[in-house]
Amino acid sequence: MKLSPNTTPVEPDNLLIRFHNQVGTAVDVASAGARVSWSWSCHGCGDDDYFTSLNLTRKDANGHATTCRAAYHRLR
Secondary structure (H helix, E strand, O other), X not given: OOOOOOOOOXXXXXXXXXXXXXXXXXXXXXXXXXXXXXXXXXXOOOOEEEEOOHHHHHHXXXXXXXXXXXXXXXXX
């Protein structure tokens, strides 16, 4: 099985936590800039969200990783 490059994307400087969804694609939790907020983004389905609490961000990202089965593959 060929893995998507989105299963292990380059880690950004603001990365705090990396979860993996059901097929191994990365779901990243990162700080969202100068203001006190955090975001998560899925490299499989492209879904993302922002929160003002790191705890809520982590829980939501983990919940998404638990149920998401998307693995973005670029066809060439």
